[in-house]
Amino acid sequence: EAGVTQFPSHSVIEKGQTVTLRCDPISGHDNLYWYRRVMGKEIKFLLHFVKESKQDESGMPNNRFLAERTGGTYSTLKVQPAELEDSGVYFCASSQDWGADTGELFFGEGSRLTVL
Amino acid sequence: GIQVEQSPPDLILQEGANSTLRCNFSDSVNNLQWFHQNPWGQLINLFYIPSGTKQNGRLSATTVATERYSLLYISSSQTTDSGVYFCAVEGYSGAGSYQLTFGKGTKLSVIP
Numbered sequence: 001e002a003g004v005t006q007f008p009s010h011s012v013i014e015k016g017q018t019v020t021l022r023c024d025p026i027s028g029h030d031n032l033y034w035y036r037r038v039m040g041k042e043i044k045f046l047l048h049f050v051k052e053s054k055q056d057e058s059g060m061p062n063n064r065f066l067a068e069r070t071g072g073t074y075s076t077l078k079v080q081p082a083e084l085e086d087s088g089v090y091f092c093a094s095s096q097d098w099g100a101d102t103g104e105l106f107f108g109e110g111s112r113l114t115v116l
Numbered sequence: 117g118i119q120v121e122q123s124p125p126d127l128i129l130q131e132g133a134n135s136t137l138r139c140n141f142s143d144s145v146n147n148l149q150w151f152h153q154n155p156w157g158q159l160i161n162l163f164y165i166p167s168g169t170k171q172n173g174r175l176s177a178t179t180v181a182t183e184r185y186s187l188l189y190i191s192s193s194q195t196t197d198s199g200v201y202f203c204a205v206e207g208y209s210g211a212g213s214y215q216l217t218f219g220k221g222t223k224l225s226v227i228p
Contacts, residue, residue: 033215033216035216035218037153037157041220042202042218042219042220042221043159043202043204043218044218045209045215045216045217048213048215055212055213056209056211056212056213056215057211058209058210058211058213059209059215089153089157089159091159093216103147103164104147104149104161104164105147105149105216106161107151107159107161108159109158109159109160110157110158110159112157
């Protein structure tokens with residue numbers, strides 16, 4: 001069974017440009033999460049989808065970030081326009097369950113974003 | 117929200133040495149996971165261990181949920197073990213979702 005896959009593995013863009021990251025969760029997992037680690041800091045939660053609905057987007061830093069999950073399958077995270085402080089690694093995770101015990105979250109290997 | 121503290125923040129080991137990484141958390145949790153972020157930034161799942169002990173090769177982990185801590189043991193360390201080790205626990209975000217809260221990590225450097 002395929003794990004969580006993310007694309008691209010590394011993206012280098014200039015400040016002001018747009019980047020779209022993609023995540024394919026494990027098949028059958030309704031829950032999809034985005035996290036990121038910027039500037040050597042701890043990994044922080046961005047948002048959580050249950051199927052195609054945004055359950056919690058309290059971690060989204062500002063309105064330059066837009067996440068979508070069309071049809072409850074793959075998800076995209078768009079950064080527009082990108083700023084220098086957006087550089088870091090963006091992680092996607094999925095899980096089968098939701099609620100007080102989500103069970104194990106399976107993480108992808110991350111998409112490294114470098115904004116010059 | 118839930119607090120997660122990891123120690124030590126940095127650790128340098130000679131190849132072949134053993135080490136113990138610690139994770140303390142502030143509240144009872146249903147989910148605790150250990151991850152390894154390698155030097156290329158990739159996040160590798162190590163253990164899902166809300167309680168008890170698990171072993172995988174040279175790595176093992178123990179969580180004592182009643183005392184709110186978890187330990188990650190690395191035996192016979194290799195240079196490929198270098199990177200940052202994260203502990204993450206599940207907590208309620210207060211905004212409608214349960215999510216993992218990560219510690220700041222332990223940066224491990226294994227030297228030949």
